[in-house]
Every structure is written in C-alpha cells, then in structure tokens.
Amino acid sequence: MKAADAIIRCLEEEGVETVFGYPGVAICPFYNSILDSTIKTVLIRTEQNAAHAASGLARVTGRPGVCAVTSGPGATNVITGIATAFADSIPLICITGQVDSTLLGSDVFQEADITGAVESFVKYSYLVRNPEDIPRIFKEAFYIANTGRKGPVLIDIPFDVQNANISRFKYPEEVSLRTYKPTVKGHVVQIKKAVKALEHAKRPVICAGGGVQLSEANAEFRSFVEKHNIPVVSTMMGIGVMPTEHPLYFGMVGNNGKAYANRAMNESDVMIMFGARVADRAISQPDFMLGGKVLIHVDVDPAEIGKIASSTIPIVGDIKHIIGDFEKQEFSVDSELWINTLNRYKETMKPVRRPNPDYVDPAVFIDKLSRKMDADGIYVADVGQNQIWSCAYHVVRNGQFFTSGGMGTMGYSIPAAMGAKIADRNRQVIAVCGDGSFQMSMMELATIKQENAAVKIIVMRNNYLGMVREYQHNAYKDNYSVVDIAGYPDLCKLSAAYDIPYLRLDNMSNADEIIDIFLKEDNTMLLELMIDPYDLVK
Amino acid sequence: MQKKVFQILVDNTSGVLSRISGLFSRRGYNIDSITAGVTADSRFTRITIVTHGDDEILDQIEKQVAKLVDVRDIKELKRDDSIYRELALVKVRTGEDRRQGVMEAVDIYRAKIVDSDRECLTVEITGTQSKIEAFLSLISNYEILELARTGIAGLGRGSENVVYL
Structure with a gap:
C-alpha cells in the first residue's frame, strides 16, 4: 500500500470528512490519494485560512479540524493559524508536505524546517521518516490534539515518504504513549474541599472559560449552576457557556468586559475558575482581584493553575468529569441576597452609549441581529472593535460564539465561519468583522463561493483600524499613526465581482428591515455597516 | 532566587x-x-x-x-539525597619548568593528567561543581588555555523512587 493512501485511510478511520488546504508538489501524493476517498477537499485561498477554517470546523464538531498544505511557504503561511488555534486550545491536525527526506537540511527549493518553526505553537509535532510509522503517528496525533488541554498537532511528511510503499496497514485501536497521560478525573479530596468552601460562601461566583466549551460541558454546567443557584461570569472564550439573558449570568469579565461582571468577581468571597486561565485580558490585576478570597481553580492543564494566581483549592481534570463529581456531593449554596445585589449592580452599572444617529450603532445593531438570527446560530467575531462590541452586545441563546481570543488574530472570522458552515450546513453562521480584518481574509470570498458555503458576512466599516485608533485616541491624544485605511474597496462592486448579494446599512432607521432581508435566505450575503469612525468600545 | x-x-x-x-x-x-x-x-x-x-x-x-x-x-534532585557529578577537562600552560605545581594540585584533587606536550598539561577532573571550582582556583596562577565542562549529571540516592532504569 502506498504511504499516501495510508494517510488518507488514517483520516477516514478518524472520521474526518473535510480537509482544508492548498496543494503544492511536496503534498501532491497526499492530494492524489485523497481523490479515491469520500473526504471532501476545500481549496483555501491562502494557507493561514486553512488552519482558521479547520478551527471553525473543530469548534462545531468537537473533533480536530484537518488542514493539509505544501512544504516551505505553504507550511510557514499556516503558522499564524496554528498559533491562533494553540492560544485558544482548539484541536487541529496540520499535515505539511516536505522535501525528500534525503534532502532535508540542504536548503533545497521550498524547504522549511516547519517542525522547528512551529515548536512553540503546537502541542506536538512529528516529522515522519519511516512510512511504516504513519498509522501509529496519526492515531497518536488525533489523540494528543483532542485530549487533555486540546491543541494543534503538526505532521510533516517528506515527499519520498508519501510515495513509499508500506508493507501492511493496521490502524491501532489504542494509543500507547508512555509519556502522555492527561489527568481527566478530579481529586475527590479537593472536590470535597471545594464543596465545603461553597457551602460557607456568602458571595460565590463561577468564572466560566473556554475550557467548559472544549469539554463540551455547557449543558452540565448550566444545570449545575441552576441547581445550586450560583452566579456566573465568563471570559471571552467562555461566552456561550451560559445564555446571555440567563438570570444567573452576569456578563464577560475583563478590561473590555462588563463593569458589573468585574465587580461580581471582585466582591466574591469564593470564586471558581472553570476552564479559564486567568489571562491578562480577563483579570489584569490578579493579586488585587483574587486576593483575600477562596479561589478554586479547575483546569485540565496543571501548568495553568498557579501560573498567574495561586489558588486555594486547585483541581486538575476535565471540566465535564469534575462537574459530574460535584454533582455527586450533596450541598446547598445560600446566594439569594448576593444575587439580589448582583442584579442591582447589573441594573445600575449598564454602560451608557451616546450613539451618533447618522451612523449604525453597533451596540443596538448587534443586539437586534442576535435576536433575529437562529437561536442555535453561530456568531463568529473577528478581532478589533467589532470583537469587543460583539462580546458586549451579542445575545447568545442556544448558539455558539467563536472568536480568536488568545492570539487576537485579525482575519479569523471569515475562514472560521466558512469552516463552521461546512461542518454543519443546517446551522446559520454569521461572520462579523471590521473593514481591517475583512481585508485580511477577503480572498476567501472565492472559496465560500466555490464551496457554496452560505456564510453571512457583516463588515463594520469605519475607515479606520478602529481598535488601534481608539488606543491612539487615548494613549497619544488623537495623534493617529498608520490607522487610516484609505483605498478601501467598494464592497458593492467587490461583492458583484464575487457574485455575492450585497446590502448596506447607513444608519439605524431601517435596521430591522435590512436585517430581515439579510437573514431571510440561507445564502452567502455581505452586509456593510457604516460605523461612526470615532465610535469607541468604551 | x-x-x-x-x-x-x-x-x-x-x-x-x-x-x-x-x-x-x-x-x-x-x-x-x-x-x-x-x-x-x-x-x-x-x-x-x-x-x-x-x-x-x-x-x-x-x-x-x-x-x-x-x-x-x-x-x-535535592542536594541532600542526590549525587551530582561534573567532569571538566582543563588545558593548562606550564612550559617545561612549571609542571610540578599543577601535578601537585592534580594529586590533591585526585584528578588525572590525560595529555601533555612541552607547553601544557591537560587535566581531567570529576566531582561536584564546588570541587571543580576549588581546583580551578588552586591553579589560577597558571594560564588556562582551554576549559571544557560537561555540566552536572545527577541521580537520586538509593533504590527508592527510581522512575526507570
């Protein structure tokens, strides 16, 4: 059997349905073999977006997304996508072609040491030298990517290795990794301690992070907090763990979060971090925020516990398992008064905006959009002001919210939304980006068209790199540097060039009508919003 | 620290x-x-x-x-219940007339002379880092031509808590 065929067999064994990528000679044996498979291929327009699309797919399916690119520039282009997935713990398998193994290290055409280059952004990487290792390596790679703290795994396969023959193909039933054994179950003693702390708590708060979603434990989490009446705040990656309007949910924390969410966290006496890593954007002053309270930190990655904040009760394990362990304990939490207080904060600490009536108010627009979109729809926010507005005003009901949280990679939303739509064509998927981030991935309009992936795209146009402009407004007293994006394309013509229907909203007067048209059909559509160039996220 | x-x-x-x-x-x-x-x-x-x-x-x-x-x-590897060893090779310029002093130092520290020519002696010394430091300090009035140190290799003492081989 040809090694390239074996690779495809491995993907089939893992249930892979779609591969995002871009061919080149060094990955051609792979792309030749995939023709005999039912696995779908998607020709992305630049390699970075292959990883983003695979990330979108992974976040819908809960299985690793797969991308396959060629050696050299193909491989180096994908690095930003890999780093983005790594920062948000998204499981990916990234297959890269490589020059002949006999030529490795001799700087031949399109050679790049990709395993070396991605070392700090992958959970693990392989350079396949022996074609007989292919089944074992793929089995391990999928296992490593999707267990413990999830993340990208890269498999670099030289051209001659893909073309080699292997004596027999047997896909391993089990992995036998001597060195990799992630902790799944929580320590019972620690859980009992945590329960005791909750029983004595007067002002308990749970901060939900992306770990809850990665563990696919949203339902369990919701029923846990409802049963015990514990108020919840979330990180950016934790948006969607709770429905936004759930009576126990008090918003996103952090610099760009809700003031009342931060206050809830501040004033709590017992706080549980569930799958959140005390990131700087969520908790900018950990000593101040977390001092003097019982901090229970639950995470599947032991290195995150104590990295930034020392916790009183550390619990290492998978969130779903640990919620199950909590559920085995009988206890009650007295939080009635505390919740009343938090509701009062929520009422009185609402952000006040003074929108310019000549433009679209992103806050009201996003609120309207999220109420009109399908309840289980997927909202993918890009990076920039659009992201912060989305976090603040998108009302999650039963859907999902994706964004590049850790790395803050502009251009994430369109390819990720496309990956999400391809993963589940029955769900509505909306990408929301700014005019800066749109131009970072607008080449994917062609892929969306080619794949007939009905992604709804919203571009918030303010003719500035808004987030940086806002920073320069505050930090440099409006002394703007390199944030004016003149030369912005006419999106009406651009949409026409791609044969994509186009809508434009100038102000809020006909917002409802435009949103209704935008969402009416399950098709690709581009909606441009005219945003006040001087609007701020806070 | x-x-x-x-x-x-x-x-x-x-x-x-x-x-x-x-x-x-x-x-x-x-x-x-x-x-x-x-x-x-x-x-x-x-x-x-x-x-x-x-x-x-x-x-x-x-x-x-x-x-x-x-x-x-x-x-x-905690200091109290572990063994640390480092090896160093030291090439010292002695000329033909100043060998004796280095050979005495080698003797005191149970080091070994592993190479020599008319200009220099090469000494192999094994031990804890402090022993090697002390040896180097003892011969510091000689010109050291080259020095190669391996860094510490260590093992815990006894047969308990042996992880593997």
Whole structure:
C-alpha cells in the first residue's frame, strides 16, 4: 500500500470528512490519494485560512479540524493559524508536505524546517521518516490534539515518504504513549474541599472559560449552576457557556468586559475558575482581584493553575468529569441576597452609549441581529472593535460564539465561519468583522463561493483600524499613526465581482428591515455597516 | 532566587532536546547547565538541568516541562539525597619548568593528567561543581588555555523512587 493512501485511510478511520488546504508538489501524493476517498477537499485561498477554517470546523464538531498544505511557504503561511488555534486550545491536525527526506537540511527549493518553526505553537509535532510509522503517528496525533488541554498537532511528511510503499496497514485501536497521560478525573479530596468552601460562601461566583466549551460541558454546567443557584461570569472564550439573558449570568469579565461582571468577581468571597486561565485580558490585576478570597481553580492543564494566581483549592481534570463529581456531593449554596445585589449592580452599572444617529450603532445593531438570527446560530467575531462590541452586545441563546481570543488574530472570522458552515450546513453562521480584518481574509470570498458555503458576512466599516485608533485616541491624544485605511474597496462592486448579494446599512432607521432581508435566505450575503469612525468600545 | 537540579526522563525522539531547551528559552527560564544521554533502555534519555529562579518560576518549570508530550518524568534532585557529578577537562600552560605545581594540585584533587606536550598539561577532573571550582582556583596562577565542562549529571540516592532504569 502506498504511504499516501495510508494517510488518507488514517483520516477516514478518524472520521474526518473535510480537509482544508492548498496543494503544492511536496503534498501532491497526499492530494492524489485523497481523490479515491469520500473526504471532501476545500481549496483555501491562502494557507493561514486553512488552519482558521479547520478551527471553525473543530469548534462545531468537537473533533480536530484537518488542514493539509505544501512544504516551505505553504507550511510557514499556516503558522499564524496554528498559533491562533494553540492560544485558544482548539484541536487541529496540520499535515505539511516536505522535501525528500534525503534532502532535508540542504536548503533545497521550498524547504522549511516547519517542525522547528512551529515548536512553540503546537502541542506536538512529528516529522515522519519511516512510512511504516504513519498509522501509529496519526492515531497518536488525533489523540494528543483532542485530549487533555486540546491543541494543534503538526505532521510533516517528506515527499519520498508519501510515495513509499508500506508493507501492511493496521490502524491501532489504542494509543500507547508512555509519556502522555492527561489527568481527566478530579481529586475527590479537593472536590470535597471545594464543596465545603461553597457551602460557607456568602458571595460565590463561577468564572466560566473556554475550557467548559472544549469539554463540551455547557449543558452540565448550566444545570449545575441552576441547581445550586450560583452566579456566573465568563471570559471571552467562555461566552456561550451560559445564555446571555440567563438570570444567573452576569456578563464577560475583563478590561473590555462588563463593569458589573468585574465587580461580581471582585466582591466574591469564593470564586471558581472553570476552564479559564486567568489571562491578562480577563483579570489584569490578579493579586488585587483574587486576593483575600477562596479561589478554586479547575483546569485540565496543571501548568495553568498557579501560573498567574495561586489558588486555594486547585483541581486538575476535565471540566465535564469534575462537574459530574460535584454533582455527586450533596450541598446547598445560600446566594439569594448576593444575587439580589448582583442584579442591582447589573441594573445600575449598564454602560451608557451616546450613539451618533447618522451612523449604525453597533451596540443596538448587534443586539437586534442576535435576536433575529437562529437561536442555535453561530456568531463568529473577528478581532478589533467589532470583537469587543460583539462580546458586549451579542445575545447568545442556544448558539455558539467563536472568536480568536488568545492570539487576537485579525482575519479569523471569515475562514472560521466558512469552516463552521461546512461542518454543519443546517446551522446559520454569521461572520462579523471590521473593514481591517475583512481585508485580511477577503480572498476567501472565492472559496465560500466555490464551496457554496452560505456564510453571512457583516463588515463594520469605519475607515479606520478602529481598535488601534481608539488606543491612539487615548494613549497619544488623537495623534493617529498608520490607522487610516484609505483605498478601501467598494464592497458593492467587490461583492458583484464575487457574485455575492450585497446590502448596506447607513444608519439605524431601517435596521430591522435590512436585517430581515439579510437573514431571510440561507445564502452567502455581505452586509456593510457604516460605523461612526470615532465610535469607541468604551 | 534559588538553584535547582531537575532530572528529566524523556522519550528518545528526534528533537527532544530542542523541545526541552526551546521551552526554557521561550518562557525565559534560565539554564545553568544541561546534560543528556541515553539510559540503559535506549528508548529513553535522561537529562539533568540545573536552573535557577524564584519559587513560582521553578514551580512553572516543573509543570511546563511535565506537560511536554515526550516527557515521562521530571523530579527535583535535592542536594541532600542526590549525587551530582561534573567532569571538566582543563588545558593548562606550564612550559617545561612549571609542571610540578599543577601535578601537585592534580594529586590533591585526585584528578588525572590525560595529555601533555612541552607547553601544557591537560587535566581531567570529576566531582561536584564546588570541587571543580576549588581546583580551578588552586591553579589560577597558571594560564588556562582551554576549559571544557560537561555540566552536572545527577541521580537520586538509593533504590527508592527510581522512575526507570
């Protein structure tokens, strides 16, 4: 059997349905073999977006997304996508072609040491030298990517290795990794301690992070907090763990979060971090925020516990398992008064905006959009002001919210939304980006068209790199540097060039009508919003 | 700031040493010395790393290293119940008339002369880092032409807590 065929067999064994990528000679044996498979291929327009699309797919399916690119520039282009997935713990398998193994290290055409280059952004990487290792390596790679703290795994396969023959193909039933054994179950003693702390708590708060979603434990989490009446705040990656309007949910924390969410966290006496890593954007002053309270930190990655904040009760394990362990304990939490207080904060600490009536108010627009979109729809926010507005005003009901949280990679939303739509064509998927981030991935309009992936795209146009402009407004007293994006394309013509229907909203007067048209059909559509160039996220 | 010696047992995969050293450099941890070699079972490599930092850093080093897929085990080799050894090769300029002093120092420290010519002696010395430092200080009035040190290799004492081979 040809090694390239074996690779495809491995993907089939893992249930892979779609591969995002871009061919080149060094990955051609792979792309030749995939023709005999039912696995779908998607020709992305630049390699970075292959990883983003695979990330979108992974976040819908809960299985690793797969991308396959060629050696050299193909491989180096994908690095930003890999780093983005790594920062948000998204499981990916990234297959890269490589020059002949006999030529490795001799700087031949399109050679790049990709395993070396991605070392700090992958959970693990392989350079396949022996074609007989292919089944074992793929089995391990999928296992490593999707267990413990999830993340990208890269498999670099030289051209001659893909073309080699292997004596027999047997896909391993089990992995036998001597060195990799992630902790799944929580320590019972620690859980009992945590329960005791909750029983004595007067002002308990749970901060939900992306770990809850990665563990696919949203339902369990919701029923846990409802049963015990514990108020919840979330990180950016934790948006969607709770429905936004759930009576126990008090918003996103952090610099760009809700003031009342931060206050809830501040004033709590017992706080549980569930799958959140005390990131700087969520908790900018950990000593101040977390001092003097019982901090229970639950995470599947032991290195995150104590990295930034020392916790009183550390619990290492998978969130779903640990919620199950909590559920085995009988206890009650007295939080009635505390919740009343938090509701009062929520009422009185609402952000006040003074929108310019000549433009679209992103806050009201996003609120309207999220109420009109399908309840289980997927909202993918890009990076920039659009992201912060989305976090603040998108009302999650039963859907999902994706964004590049850790790395803050502009251009994430369109390819990720496309990956999400391809993963589940029955769900509505909306990408929301700014005019800066749109131009970072607008080449994917062609892929969306080619794949007939009905992604709804919203571009918030303010003719500035808004987030940086806002920073320069505050930090440099409006002394703007390199944030004016003149030369912005006419999106009406651009949409026409791609044969994509186009809508434009100038102000809020006909917002409802435009949103209704935008969402009416399950098709690709581009909606441009005219945003006040001087609007701020806070 | 304190110094710690870690013993790390890893799968002997290609690039494993660069994965470990890369982790140290990208997270800004210090490496005072690093030694590596295969164990009695050739599937594994034992690495001894000497590092320093405050308690939080040292705790993170242990956790981050443990997290690497290739790492089977990491433990601290505590001074009191471990053996540390380092080997150094020292090439000293003696000329033909000043050999005696170096040979005396070699004798006192149970070192060995492993090479010589008319200009110099090359000394092999094994021991704890402080012994090697003391030897070097004793011969400091000689010109050291070249010095090669291996860094610490270490093992815990006794047969308890043996992780593997």
